[in-house]
Amino acid sequence: MSALAAALSGLAQTDDRVVVVTTGNPAKMGFNPRAKRMDGRVLSFPASPALAASCAIELLHKEYRPFLLMPDSYVYEAYAMIVEAVACSLPLGVCLFGAGLDPGGISMHKGADLAAVSRIPDLVVAAPSGMEDVCNMLMTMYGSDCPMVMRFSSDMAGGCPSAAGTAITIGTGRVVRKGSRVAMLNFGALLPECLKACNALAGRGIIPTVVDMRFVKPLDLELLTQQSLMHQLLVIVEDSVGSVGSLALEFLANNGFMDHGLKVRTVKIPEGFFAYGDGAQLKAQAGVNPQGIIMTVLDALDDVDGNMVV
16 A cells, blocks of 8 residues: 555645545555645545545546545445446546455455446446556556546555556556466456466466456457467456456357357355455465466366365
């Protein structure tokens, strides 16, 4: 969170319209509301997501550029306000932290935030894989004239390469590692798990392609099509309860990609409630750790070896 706070503070220093609206304690999030460069432009509405979202929309009407920061589980309470912003074509930027299996999240029902926002028409939804991309997505929000939600895990590794970051073209993913037969399509914070699984599978002669899709909406359909035509198996990996998999499978099925032998599998957080624990424990419990990804690949390829150790 400190990297995001630094990036937002840098934006506020260069643009007097930038305002941070949050439901938490600004100091604990890395902000110094009294700092000269913030000039009092950090507004806090503790545990009041609907009120915070309403304030952000009012600021948009007054031609400010607010960024709304709140835990992912609060998205349901702010849902009506987010829909209003989309319906009015207001460039509301929403940053949902504590998403997925973040051990610092406040909800035991993990990964349900995407189910709320992924079906809102004309809303851009981003799922960055690391803090560097979080800061880059922040610049994407800032430079965009459309409403956008970014959801991320607060314990992601890395930081911003600079105070500002670099804007990303909306709806574009990137190939992280090239392989064959199998493509892992990552959405969100599980990219390190994908890469670990990829390294372990290499010992069996399976060299997967790893793709960081970055955007849930709009999907990078060109990249998705390319990977579908180049591989026998697609594994969709997401730190959510399956919202991304549903969108991708809908596109693949409706366009005939699965009619001629393409296999598609999903690795996702199962529906349910999770006890609090560290990140590794939660991922193992949910089956979204490297071993879970490996078993999904091997099962799909009819080549199961339950003794493989990552």
